[in-house]
Amino acid sequence: MRTDYSRSVRLGGLAAGVDESTLRERMEGSQVHLTADGHLPAVAETLEVLVADLRRWPVRLSLDPGRGPGRLDDALVRKLAETAAGIDPDRPLRIGEVLGEGPLRLHVGTEPLPDVAVAGAPDGHGTRLRHAGHPFPRLNAPGTGLGAVLTAAMLAGEAFKVVAGLPEGKFQVTPVVDFCPVLPGEQPGTAIAPPPALERVLLGGGGAIGTGVALILDLLRVSGKLTVVDREVFEKPNVTSYSTGTLADASALLPKVRLIAARLRRIKVIPFHGTIQDSIEAVDTGTLPWPRTVLGGLDSIDARHDLQRLQADLTLDGSTGGPVGTTVALHEALPTGPCLRCYYRANHTEKSAEQRLHELTGLPLARIARGQEPLTEKDLECLGDQQRELVQQFLGRPVCGLINSAELSGGTDDAFRPSAAFVAQQAACLVVGAWIARSTGLVNGPMRRIEYDTRFGPRPDQMTDYWTPTPGCTCQKDPGLISHVRETRRTIS
Ligand SMILES: [Zn+2]
Numbered sequence: 001m002r003t004d005y006s007r008s009v010r011l012g013g014l015a016a017g018v019d020e021s022t023l024r025e026r027m028e029g030s031q032v033h034l035t036a037d038g039h040l041p042a043v044a045e046t047l048e049v050l051v052a053d054l055r056r057w058p059v060r061l062s063l064d065p066g067r068g069p070g071r072l073d074d075a076l077v078r079k080l081a082e083t084a085a086g087i088d089p090d091r092p093l094r095i096g097e098v099l100g101e102g103p104l105r106l107h108v109g110t111e112p113l114p115d116v117a118v119a120g121a122p123d124g125h126g127t128r129l130r131h132a133g134h135p136f137p138r139l140n141a142p143g144t145g146l147g148a149v150l151t152a153a154m155l156a157g158e159a160f161k162v163v164a165g166l167p168e169g170k171f172q173v174t175p176v177v178d179f180c181p182v183l184p185g186e187q188p189g190t191a192i193a194p195p196p197a198l199e200r201v202l203l204g205g206g207g208a209i210g211t212g213v214a215l216i217l218d219l220l221r222v223s224g225k226l227t228v229v230d231r232e233v234f235e236k237p238n239v240t241s242y243s244t245g246t247l248a249d250a251s252a253l254l255p256k257v258r259l260i261a262a263r264l265r266r267i268k269v270i271p272f273h274g275t276i277q278d279s280i281e282a283v284d285t286g287t288l289p290w291p292r293t294v295l296g297g298l299d300s301i302d303a304r305h306d307l308q309r310l311q312a313d314l315t316l317d318g319s320t321g322g323p324v325g326t327t328v329a330l331h332e333a334l335p336t337g338p339c340l341r342c343y344y345r346a347n348h349t350e351k352s353a354e355q356r357l358h359e360l361t362g363l364p365l366a367r368i369a370r371g372q373e374p375l376t377e378k379d380l381e382c383l384g385d386q387q388r389e390l391v392q393q394f395l396g397r398p399v400c401g402l403i404n405s406a407e408l409s410g411g412t413d414d415a416f417r418p419s420a421a422f423v424a425q426q427a428a429c430l431v432v433g434a435w436i437a438r439s440t441g442l443v444n445g446p447m448r449r450i451e452y453d454t455r456f457g458p459r460p461d462q463m464t465d466y467w468t469p470t471p472g473c474t475c476q477k478d479p480g481l482i483s484h485v486r487e488t489r490r491t492i493s
Helices: 006-016 020-028 043-055 074-087 145-163 208-219 236-240 247-251 256-263 276-284 301-308 353-361 365-369 385-392 399-403 421-439 479-492
Strands: 031-036 060-063 104-108 118-123 126-131 176-179 198-204 224-230 267-273 293-296 314-321 327-333 447-453 464-467
Touching: 006 020, 006 145, 006 236, 031 043, 043 060, 043 074, 043 104, 043 118, 043 145, 043 208, 043 421, 060 074, 074 247, 104 145, 118 145, 126 145, 145 176, 145 208, 145 421, 198 208, 198 276, 208 224, 208 256, 208 314, 208 421, 224 256, 224 276, 236 247, 256 267, 267 276, 276 301, 276 479, 293 301, 293 421, 301 314, 314 421, 327 421, 353 365, 353 385, 353 399, 421 447
Parallel strands: 031 060, 031 104, 104 118, 198 224, 198 293, 224 267, 293 314
Antiparallel strands: 118 126, 126 176, 314 327, 327 447, 447 464
C-alpha cells in the first residue's frame, strides 16, 4: 500500500497555479530540515504535529536532534520517526545533520541559528513566528497543546509557500507573526485559562477539521465526555489530509468516529457512526445526550443546517475553503440567531450532480438514472464527437462512478476536494480557541465570524466581523418553535 498524496498535491497545484504532476515533482525535489530547542515547553507536541504535517507532502524531510543541553531526547526522536513512518513508510524521516544543498530550514524554539528561514514557538494558547533576522521577545507563558498545534500548522504553512513554489502575489511573507486563537486581538501568552472538562459537547464531522479538533483537545489534555458524529470510514487519501490516522488505519477502513476515539486518551468518547440528522433523531429519542455546545467540522451547507437543528446553546463551526482551499473560518452561532442558516444561505439554484453530468457528457438523464449499469459502446451512439471522446475513456464503468470523477465533477465532490492538514488545523485552532474563550468567559458579547487565508496569515485587526441575525431566517421566524424544541430536549436528557 503506497501513500496517496493526491489531496495535498491538489491543493498545492491550485495554490501554485500549476498542474498536479508539476507540483508533485517540485515537492519531491524539495528538502525541509528541522531543528528544535529541547527545553522549550510543548516542544514535543509541536514537533509531533510539524513532522506529520510535512510528511503529508512528498518532500525530503530531515531532523537534527542537536547537541548539548537543548538536544532532543532519543525517545522523542524515535517517536517522531515512527509518526513519519505511519504516514509514509517509504519516505522515512532522516535523522542527523543536513545533507545536500539548500534545504529549507525550520526551527522550533526562540533562538534559531542564522541559517534558519523561519522559527516558531508556542506562547500560551497562541504562537509566535519569526523569519530570519527578527528576534523573539521573551515568551509570556509556557506553550499549551493549542499553541503547539497552531505553531506547527503555521510553520508548515510557511514551508508550503516555498516547497509549493507559490507565485508572486499569491502569498505574503510576514516576517513577524504573533497570534492567539483564544483572544485574536491580544498578544499570545496573555490568555492562559486552562480549558474546562468537556460536558455535553458534540463534535460534528470527523474529517480534516474534526481530526484537527481532536488532536488539539488531546494535546491540551482535556478530559470529560465528547459525542463524535460522522458517517464515513477512514480511507487512504485521508492519511495525507487529516490530522490523525496512519496508512495502517486506512487499510483497516476504520470508521472515522473510532479513529478519533482512539486518539482521545483522556476523554470518554461517545462515537456515533451516522449522519447529523441521525444524531438529532437519537437525541429526540433519548439515546444520545443533547449537546449544549457543538463544535463543527463539516463540509456542506446542508450538513451545517442540520447541525444548527441540534439547537445547542452555542455552535462553533469551522470551515476551510476559498479560491484554492487555503482560507479558514470560524462561525459562532446561537439558536436565537445568528444561526448557521444566517451565515450559510441555502443555494436552491445549484444544479444536481446528475444534471451537471448530463450537460457535460450529453448522456440522457434517464440513462444516468440507471447508475449501476456499466457504460457500453451503445451509450456512445447518441453523443457528439467531443462528448464521445470524453465518455469513451469510462467504458465499462458504471455511470454513477462518473458523477464522482474528478475530470467530470469539476472538483466539487469531496473525494477530489483539495485539502491539507496544516490548513484544517488552523480552522480547528479557531474553533477550539473560541470554545476556550466562550466557556471560560474570556469572550462574551456578539457572535463572531473570523476568517483569514493561510497564504497571507491571520490579520488580527481585520479578520473579525460581528454578526446579527438575518431578517427572515428560520431563527427569526420561528423563535417559539425553537425554544419549544430546546425545552423538550432539556427534559428528555
Ligand atoms: Zn438564522
